[in-house]
Amino acid sequence: MKDLKNPVETEKQEWRKRQNQQRLKTGLTIFSPVFLLLIWEVLSRSGLIDARFFPPPTAIISTFIELLTSGQLFHHINISLFRIFAGFLLGVIPGIILGLCMGLYAPIRHFLSPLIMALMPIPTLALLPIILIIFGIGEVSKVVTIAGSVFFPVVINTVAGVISIDSIYLDVAKNYGASRRDFFLKIALPGSLPVMLEGIQMGQAIALLTIVAAEMMGARSGIGYLIWTSYSAFLLKEMFVGLILISFFGYIFSLLLRWLQRKLIPWR
Template sequence: MKKDERAIRHDPFEIEQREWKQRQTKERLKQLLTIASPIFLLLLWEFLSRTGAIDIRFFPPPSAIIGTFFGMISSGEMASHIGVSLYRIFAGFLLGVIPGVIIGLLMGLYSPIRHFMSPIVMALMPIPTLALMPIIIILLGIGDLSKVVTIAGSVFFPVVINTVAGVINIDSIYLDVAKNYGASKWDFFWKIALPGALPVMLEGIQMGQAIALLTIVAAEMMGATSGIGYLIWTSYKAFLLQEMYVGLILISFFGYLFSLLLRGIQKKLLPWR
């Protein structure tokens, strides 16, 4: 029996199974901790509000905020704000990411384009897009287009910079092999530059989605008649803090959701990472 037990303990299949179970347990623990932290924060907030440790005029309990949220949903007010903001975020995000990736790949691959574009990118990047909002509103009005362009401008620069860095950091051996085998410019672009730059590029896109959420709130505060940012600003001015917190929590939720979606896409595209 002891020999059989030792054989089982040293069986490669059994060892692999134990390691797989340990990895699964660790993954479940990580997922549990990820869910537990926001729940803990909300419970602590609720407790402090109910016990009077914090002023409920400025920090209403989460249960009251949730009640306000469902009241706004039932009235139809919330759906319009969410729909408008999501449209602006997605449109601006795509309008910033697609040109950012293409220009970043061209700048990384071709030195003349990089030298031509770098001064323009470096000169415009430090200027906050929101600082240009008055000019954008003058040119495009206070409709959706001005918000979309503002978000696109904010997203464009981190995507360009990260894409260029990703292409430049591709191991030269891949570029030499492609040249030696007579790869066309099309193959060079899609089969060498894009996959090679993808890890760093996706980090830039991840940063871009966070910037898009920051920008939409500020843009809708400055010149809009709808959207989550508009809801936050008008609720603050009217001292309707429960409605204001609803808007803030919605932005936080969408930021977390978009981050998870992009991380999922990254795992699919880059399973080795």
């Protein structure tokens, strides 16, 4: 009877150990930003760093509440989120479709690869003057700027994901007379998902960087516009509110994509 209990007790101990490790990881994840904010608060309040340039976090939170209650912040957030989501989808969907085509069909890959490799190193913001000339200074130019910056990491990672699929799956599909739709939806798409999602994760980070810069250069609303105008007027508390918002949205988007990754490819 004693021997039968030992494996059960061992399993319980292992489970408790895993739970404690998970709690420790969660605690450290939460503690690190809180600790940084506490250090910042102490240094700013004590005068060890200049509070004019680095206002204490409590003052930034107070400014955040003021902007929130006035409705001004909601306006900038809504505009930026619309631009981010629209540009992200406009870059991701064509990137996935073109990446699947390039990965499955060598002639398309050889024809388009030089163009993509030549255009990819050019920063999208460097093309912003041309984008403004073509699409004007309205919302379309902001969306196109974000889409251009997201497109390249998605298409390149999708191609890499398709090429990395074991050729035996493609041979079996051909032998069973799979249609082009089956090749796309049942082989290429699920087979390339692990690498493709890494490209999408990279794309969402680039989208946030791009929207801030685009709104600084050619917009009259949005979080980037809030950051730039606050800096220009030396309203640094408002500027830090914008910076923290961008950081927050980047973290949330990253968590959402990781959750999606666990749902779509649980074996990874």
